[in-house]
Amino acid sequence: MQYYTVRFKGKELYEFRDFHIRMGAVESNRLELGEIYQYIQNIGEKFGALPHHFRAEDAAEALPPSYHQFIETDETNDFGIRLYCIRLSRSVVILLNGDRKTAQKVKDCKNCFPHFDRARRIALKINQLILDGLLKIDEATKTIDFEDDEELSI
Amino acid sequence: MIKKKKALVPEEMPEFQTALDALPSESKLFVDLSMNIAHAVHLLMEAKGMKQKDLAEGMGKSEAEISKIIGGMQNLTLRTIAKLEVALGEQIVQVPITEKDLEDKQRPVIKSISSKLANTTSNPMQYSNECPVRNMFDKNENVNGNDPKVKVC
Numbered sequence: 001m002q003y004y005t006v007r008f009k010g011k012e013l014y015e016f017r018d019f020h021i022r023m024g025a026v027e028s029n030r031l032e033l034g035e036i037y038q039y040i041q042n043i044g045e046k047f048g049a050l051p052h053h054f055r056a057e058d059a060a061e062a063l064p065p066s067y068h069q070f071i072e073t074d075e076t077n078d079f080g081i082r083l084y085c086i087r088l089s090r091s092v093v094i095l096l097n098g099d100r101k102t103a104q105k106v107k108d109c110k111n112c113f114p115h116f117d118r119a120r121r122i123a124l125k126i127n128q129l130i131l132d133g134l135l136k137i138d139e140a141t142k143t144i145d146f147e148d149d150e151e152l153s154i
Numbered sequence: 155m156i157k158k159k160k161a162l163v164p165e166e167m168p169e170f171q172t173a174l175d176a177l178p179s180e181s182k183l184f185v186d187l188s189m190n191i192a193h194a195v196h197l198l199m200e201a202k203g204m205k206q207k208d209l210a211e212g213m214g215k216s217e218a219e220i221s222k223i224i225g226g227m228q229n230l231t232l233r234t235i236a237k238l239e240v241a242l243g244e245q246i247v248q249v250p251i252t253e254k255d256l257e258d259k260q261r262p263v264i265k266s267i268s269s270k271l272a273n274t275t276s277n278p279m280q281y282s283n284e285c286p287v288r289n290m291f292d293k294n295e296n297v298n299g300n301d302p303k304v305k306v307c
Contacts, residue, residue, distance in 0.1 A: 052196045065188075
């Protein structure tokens, strides 16, 4: 299995690194963050990127999986940390960004909605590029092949 | 058609492994258990051509309840696991420890203690003179001329 991440033009950090730094900076996030990373490792080493190990989020996905039993906090509007990602195949996943979800519906969560929306738009763009033959997933090498001078704009 | 492939640059992220290493063992085990059980339930449902509706019927629960169980909204109790196993017709969780396993595990430990004791003194059950309980007992021993009530064994 191979994990990828992306970097937006004008931003210094890759999206997954940005997620790690922001979430890891808060002491109370570290346990949940570690558990999400354990899911990432197990998916990578043991199970593969099977759909039931991800949370469906419109055209994209998120971690932890929907079966994960979140450690409840004292906060009433705390639905746990979400890491948005895109499952391209059983062997290729793009890890993006996320935050702590503070509302039942993601559209009502000011923390998560921007990350969810970007993940959704990237996923839709990638799907279109695949259909147009401009992006290909090579299962054998677990690589994403697309044009050298092509920039993914969403 | 892709004429010239973009070269993707791999980047190490050692802080990912650092965060994993810092995760307590019980959290790692919790994630492992969650994934193993979820994976087993999914595989079995797929193999048997079962939908959530069928599982709900087999467990005597509503589809909404099954959705909550599979969706992690409810803790998996032993009773729920038992109902799942009956509905799926397969064991999901195995506890391989039997009395024989414990006996086999204990034997080597007992043997090594016995051999250590055998090497130290002829009577392993006798307190040495340096034993603080024995020394305290000795101080009180003939205070009232009565036999001591506490016996060293």
